[in-house]
Amino acid sequence: MPAWSEAQFAALVGELGTDPARRDQLTDLLREDHPVYEQRGTAATIRMRGWVLLAFQHLGLPGPALIYVLEELDNGRDAYLIAAAAHALRGSTTASPAMAGFLVRAITNVRDHDDIVCLRNYGAYTVDEPGTTAVREILESLRWLGPNGRGVLPELETLRENRSGQFSKSLLEELKNTIEVIRSSAPPSELQENDRVFNGTGYFSPAAQGR
Amino acid sequence: MSAKKSKAPAKKQAAAKASAGSAKMSRSASQRIHALSRMGGDFCEDTEKLQGVLNTIKDTAAPLPVRMTALQTMLSASFSAPNFNACRPDFLATLRSVAADKNMQIRERVLGILSREQDGFAQQVLMEGLQDPAKALLPPEKALQLLSYDIHADAYPLARKIVQNPPNEAAKREALRLLAADAGSAPMFEKLLKNKKEAVDVRQLSAAALNSLAPEKLQQHARKIVLDKSEGDQLKATSLTAITHFADEAAMAKDNALYKGVDKLRTAHSSPALKRVSKQFLAKYSR
Amino acid sequence: MAINLLINGSADPKARYVTWAPSPCSIELAAGPGVASPQAVTLRNKPPASGGVVVFYSKPGAAASNTLALTLTPGTPVSFLVGGKFGKPSVADGDVAIQVMSGTQVLAEMPLMVRIRKNANTLSAGERDRFVSALAQLNNKGAGRYADFRNIHDEDGLPEAHGAPGFLPWHRAFTLDLERQLQAFDSSVTLPYWRFDQKAPALFTADFFGTSDQLGTVHFGPTNPLQFWVTDGIPGIKRRPLFNVATAAANNVFTEAQTLALGNQFADFRDLEDNPHGYAHTSFGGSISSVPTAVKDPLFFLLHANVDRLWAKWQKKLGRFDPSVAASFDSTKPPGGNRIGHNLPDTMWPWNGVTGGVRPPTAPGGPMPDSPSVSAPGARPRVEDLLDYRGAIVAGSRLAFDYDDVPFA
Numbered sequence: 076m077p078a079w080s081e082a083q084f085a086a087l088v089g090e091l092g093t094d095p096a097r098r099d100q101l102t103d104l105l106r107e108d109h110p111v112y113e114q115r116g117t118a119a120t121i122r123m124r125g126w127v128l129l130a131f132q133h134l135g136l137p138g139p140a141l142i143y144v145l146e147e148l149d150n151g152r153d154a155y156l157i158a159a160a161a162h163a164l165r166g167s168t169t170a171s172p173a174m175a176g177f178l179v180r181a182i183t184n185v186r187d188h189d190d191i192v193c194l195r196n197y198g199a200y201t202v203d204e205p206g207t208t209a210v211r212e213i214l215e216s217l218r219w220l221g222p223n224g225r226g227v228l229p230e231l232e233t234l235r236e237n238r239s240g241q242f243s244k245s246l247l248e249e250l251k252n253t254i255e256v257i258r259s260s261a262p263p264s265e266l267q268e269n270d271r272v273f274n275g276t277g278y279f280s281p282a283a284q285g286r
Numbered sequence: 287m288s289a290k291k292s293k294a295p296a297k298k299q300a301a302a303k304a305s306a307g308s309a310k311m312s313r314s315a316s317q318r319i320h321a322l323s324r325m326g327g328d329f330c331e332d333t334e335k336l337q338g339v340l341n342t343i344k345d346t347a348a349p350l351p352v353r354m355t356a357l358q359t360m361l362s363a364s365f366s367a368p369n370f371n372a373c374r375p376d377f378l379a380t381l382r383s384v385a386a387d388k389n390m391q392i393r394e395r396v397l398g399i400l401s402r403e404q405d406g407f408a409q410q411v412l413m414e415g416l417q418d419p420a421k422a423l424l425p426p427e428k429a430l431q432l433l434s435y436d437i438h439a440d441a442y443p444l445a446r447k448i449v450q451n452p453p454n455e456a457a458k459r460e461a462l463r464l465l466a467a468d469a470g471s472a473p474m475f476e477k478l479l480k481n482k483k484e485a486v487d488v489r490q491l492s493a494a495a496l497n498s499l500a501p502e503k504l505q506q507h508a509r510k511i512v513l514d515k516s517e518g519d520q521l522k523a524t525s526l527t528a529i530t531h532f533a534d535e536a537a538m539a540k541d542n543a544l545y546k547g548v549d550k551l552r553t554a555h556s557s558p559a560l561k562r563v564s565k566q567f568l569a570k571y572s573r
Numbered sequence: 574m575a576i577n578l579l580i581n582g583s584a585d586p587k588a589r590y591v592t593w594a595p596s597p598c599s600i601e602l603a604a605g606p607g608v609a610s611p612q613a614v615t616l617r618n619k620p621p622a623s624g625g626v627v628v629f630y631s632k633p634g635a636a637a638s639n640t641l642a643l644t645l646t647p648g649t650p651v652s653f654l655v656g657g658k659f660g661k662p663s664v665a666d667g668d669v670a671i672q673v674m675s676g677t678q679v680l681a682e683m684p685l686m687v688r689i690r691k692n693a694n695t696l697s698a699g700e701r702d703r704f705v706s707a708l709a710q711l712n713n714k715g716a717g718r719y720a721d722f723r724n725i726h727d728e729d730g731l732p733e734a735h736g737a738p739g740f741l742p743w744h745r746a747f748t749l750d751l752e753r754q755l756q757a758f759d760s761s762v763t764l765p766y767w768r769f770d771q772k773a774p775a776l777f778t779a780d781f782f783g784t785s786d787q788l789g790t791v792h793f794g795p796t797n798p799l800q801f802w803v804t805d806g807i808p809g810i811k812r813r814p815l816f817n818v819a820t821a822a823a824n825n826v827f828t829e830a831q832t833l834a835l836g837n838q839f840a841d842f843r844d845l846e847d848n849p850h851g852y853a854h855t856s857f858g859g860s861i862s863s864v865p866t867a868v869k870d871p872l873f874f875l876l877h878a879n880v881d882r883l884w885a886k887w888q889k890k891l892g893r894f895d896p897s898v899a900a901s902f903d904s905t906k907p908p909g910g911n912r913i914g915h916n917l918p919d920t921m922w923p924w925n926g927v928t929g930g931v932r933p934p935t936a937p938g939g940p941m942p943d944s945p946s947v948s949a950p951g952a953r954p955r956v957e958d959l960l961d962y963r964g965a966i967v968a969g970s971r972l973a974f975d976y977d978d979v980p981f982a
Contacts, residue, residue: 188371362851367736463790527796
């Protein structure tokens, strides 16, 4: 039997999620081989990992945790985890064009098995709570990226054609709105000296590199 | 989204007209069932029609056959609708909302659908019901059966407890079936198979489990059972079927003792089933 | 006197299987001492007819005949065709034989089989047992190639096969793939069909596809190898009929007549995907009723054999074998065109091995298996390769299957 109950785990995450000094411990809980996931079923592991991801949205998303978020968007198949990852991404202090590619890939990964998920309380399912969906969370993150999403506008337009019929009318409206938000957002101003940009593997300072 | 047809045949126009009022309470149940079963797979494109079907599922005042047909309509659309994935989130949410319905048939159908999606909510409520019968939405044997759709549902510890202390025989059998995917349970199945005091159907179930988990062990025990005069015909027939279809053919071709033993079964006062599988074995390994 | 007889253009015994559609054959008289030239022979069915019966054609388009007179010159092969006589399928391998006669003398004899897909409810005990045996071997306690079929038809693969014009051709290829793999174990086996618009008491029995208890656990007799069925590491089949299988049809399904009346254009006929196809699936609780688990229950293939039979019947009724005829396929396109895999020239996943992008992430199973009898549809079939399944338009398009109630002529 696992050493921790899910309720105990959720309480720990809640505690770590309010303390910026313990961000590293929170990030460590995202390791797939962390002992806290031993002898856990798939559904329980999803609930637990999703809750850790969600904790970063308010705490702020450090670089090491960002790697897990992007990996989930790139390869994940579960609607709850992808929704949590997209939600957590908005905890980053800096937006980057590279993030948009991961978000679009996540739409492709999840669109055939999206689900209404509840991100408000630990382990909640949308019986008594209102919910969101993985694709909606991704679209919200794309809107958050604003001008940094311009590089994926062609892919978003292709998705909007909806050839495979995966999107409902309301979701298509939201996709259309997202495209408009990205298009109409002001282009990024010239990078300031201390600006740091995520290039897919790490942060670098373009200004320091003379770009 | 599929535009499909330039003009709808008369049948489809009638179906569209009939389905438009499917949510109206004044219609008879049979009319509603007729309308629901002729909606066609593309109703997911129409928000109003879709909500009508989902509301019918949730409508506890609607006759049960109507609600079950509405469920069938949605499920059927999942096989055929070009844009079913667009309404899948709403469908799953609707299913979760009626998982605790007062009608057992609805609960069983809905939790079955969710379990086949390996839905975490369904697994959670089923396991809670096994741990606390006061919370059970389904009988334990049904809950165990549905949990077995996902070998990663973490139901093995519960299933082992139920095998040790079953609330009824059906629950014990379903717990054993669930554990048949657990490599760690192979020794338990071997013990059950060898136990001549165990019920025949449990021993047969154990043979099937062992054939998957430890096929060489099953072949050894199956051979012993076939040659053991004290064993009954039913278990002998199961064992010989396993040997005939899944054994190492080269080893069987050389096993003269087994061949002679099976030949005796063919001519002895064996059951028709045992004689039949004996003939199959002898034909396959004819000398 | 040596006579070489080739069935389906091959000396391979595994090619000695014919359907209603004529199969190309040839006969050659070997040169040698005492061999008269020319030699008049007659081809006939070996009497007495105990199972299948064949008919002969002197050339493509000729009328069928119970016997065929030929003149043979040593060393020169003579072509002819042979097909099953409609209504007289074989019940066992080799239960029909072609005899080459010179007067009353039998010069040569070759057993073959009129191998036809039949109603599962009317199979003989032998046919039934051979089929379940081959199926159980394909599953091999979960370790066999059946796992590929199970992995193909899941949520990732759903758009490749459903909700668009390619539904029928894709499932024709899917069932053909399975049938060829069963024939690798036993060449005499074909895929039977479940007529879901009729009762099927002989199908849902302990010796065949099992009886369901109240829970939906399927029980098999002690001699039935399907009792060892495993998918996803889990033994057993879960199937809970929501109708009485012994006395009734599946719930709310269209009858055959209603299905055939869906329309004369493929664009209308393919509505059968919803009803009766979808309704047949969902007349059960259990694996077959949900897309991600449907193939865990092998009844899936008998259900789809019937869907395919309905298409075959519709094709025969209206002459819809030619892909170049608009009514044979759905030529209406939504904006942006049909999804890839649903247009006539498209290759079909998973047999094309294409993954990623709009295709699923993996392609289980590999290319379409060969057949010893025919070369179609090829390793990577296109949608259009599945329409002319009996070679009505192009002889080389034959796929080597036919249905017991869909005549050739």
